[in-house]
Amino acid sequence: MNQLKVVPIIKPLYNGPMPKEHPVKSDSRPVNPERAIDQKLVEKAQQGDKKAFGILVEKYNKKLTRLLSRMVRDQSEIEDIVQDSFIKAYRAINNFRGDSAFYTWLYRIGINTAKNHLVSLGRRPKAMDSVEIEDIENFEDGHELRNLETPETSMMTNEIVTTVNETIEMLPDDLRQAITLREMDGLSYDEIAAIMECPIGTVRSRIFRAREAISEKLKPLVEATSKRW
Amino acid sequence: MSEKISSLFDNEIEQESLDKEVSALSAKSAVQRNWKYYQVVRDVLQNNYSSSPDLSARIMEAIDKEPTQMGAIRPKQNTASALVLPVMPWKIAAYTLGVFAAIGIFTMNIPTTSNGSTVQLVQEDIPAEFMEKHFATTALNGNYFIKAQFQVND
Numbered sequence: 001m002n003q004l005k006v007v008p009i010i011k012p013l014y015n016g017p018m019p020k021e022h023p024v025k026s027d028s029r030p031v032n033p034e035r036a037i038d039q040k041l042v043e044k045a046q047q048g049d050k051k052a053f054g055i056l057v058e059k060y061n062k063k064l065t066r067l068l069s070r071m072v073r074d075q076s077e078i079e080d081i082v083q084d085s086f087i088k089a090y091r092a093i094n095n096f097r098g099d100s101a102f103y104t105w106l107y108r109i110g111i112n113t114a115k116n117h118l119v120s121l122g123r124r125p126k127a128m129d130s131v132e133i134e135d136i137e138n139f140e141d142g143h144e145l146r147n148l149e150t151p152e153t154s155m156m157t158n159e160i161v162t163t164v165n166e167t168i169e170m171l172p173d174d175l176r177q178a179i180t181l182r183e184m185d186g187l188s189y190d191e192i193a194a195i196m197e198c199p200i201g202t203v204r205s206r207i208f209r210a211r212e213a214i215s216e217k218l219k220p221l222v223e224a225t226s227k228r229w
Numbered sequence: 230m231s232e233k234i235s236s237l238f239d240n241e242i243e244q245e246s247l248d249k250e251v252s253a254l255s256a257k258s259a260v261q262r263n264w265k266y267y268q269v270v271r272d273v274l275q276n277n278y279s280s281s282p283d284l285s286a287r288i289m290e291a292i293d294k295e296p297t298q299m300g301a302i303r304p305k306q307n308t309a310s311a312l313v314l315p316v317m318p319w320k321i322a323a324y325t326l327g328v329f330a331a332i333g334i335f336t337m338n339i340p341t342t343s344n345g346s347t348v349q350l351v352q353e354d355i356p357a358e359f360m361e362k363h364f365a366t367t368a369l370n371g372n373y374f375i376k377a378q379f380q381v382n383d
Binding site for chain 2: 033034036037040041044045046047048049050051052053054055057058059061062065066079082083086087090091093094153154156157160161164165168179180182183184188189204205207208211214215218219222
């Protein structure tokens with residue numbers, strides 16, 4: 001089956017070298033913020049807050065699905081393995097001490113669950129040479145996930161991608177530039193502030209306003225997608 | 230939805246706001262919905278978006294049926310009141326009787342496995358704080374369970 005290749009219309013805005021000096025220093029931020037946030041959510045889950053664990057599920061379920069689709073091809077099997085992995089992670093959450101990042105720990109559980117699943121079916125697990133644990137943190141492969149799409153979901157994907165791109169095109173220049181520098185170029189707020197020559201608070205506000213504008217347009221589409229699942 | 234949640238999404242939150250914003254994220258459904266939209270925007274712009282499969286609802290339904298994990302909570306010790314209040318003789322007598330009664334009931338009801346080995350209930354009393362937390366945080370109002378840990382003495 002031919003798969004539609006979805007490519008964002010918006011191109012990265014900044015290809016030059018990173019600025020060496022930032023207008024505002026933000027020393028009060030955690031050294032590894034993502035890990036610090038995940039750790040907080042884990043601690044809440046350890047104290048009985050299931051919704052905190054839900055945030056981690058929301059955050060990592062697609063990424064785990066993409067990773068495991070390299071080992072298992074059948075979609076329903078992948079879904080079962082992903083679900084089992086999260087349940088195992090939840091059951092063992094009190095043993096998580098934060099020695100590694102939460103997602104590294106979760107992905108190890110996922111890979112072991114997939115291997116055990118394949119072995120139980122008498123199948124040999126596919127080699128995961130291309131996805132070593134140290135690569136997992138940066139693992140992103142949307143194409144793997146799109147291979148799992150049906151024609152219906154593929155149409156919905158295109159609709160959502162088009163909506164996001166069109167909304168970004170209609171944003172005021174400063175908002176568009178801020179959100180693209182952040183999401184496509186992956187720049188920090190400090191770096192964006194240096195490029196846009198504005199205070200970091202302004203960057204924060206512009207990115208927030210851009211997201212709110214896009215979210216408003218996305219709401220009905222994403223809700224419709226969720227109901228189908 | 231505040232700017233701070235957007236900053237949290239970008240891992241650009243200040244250390245002092247971290248607790249507050251993470252708490253807001255786990256407590257408010259509206260914040261969680263917007264977080265989801267933010268994730269969609271990111272996935273689209275990084276060419277990682279796909280409408281399928283979003284398993285989070287299905288996974289959380291399964292998680293809701295799991296016993297709530299509460300390993301990090303320690304029961305509060307009210308040591309101050311224990312030190313200040315005088316211990317009356319009748320209280321000592323009532324306490325001693327209560328202990329003997331509890332031991333009697335407990336020893337008559339020690340569960341055993343099929344091979345005759347003893348099963349010991351490690352955590353036998355559940356503090357009210359655990360229960361409150363459990364009922365307050367169950368995501369989908371599903372069945373409520375408290376995890377009981379069993380240790381088999383062979």
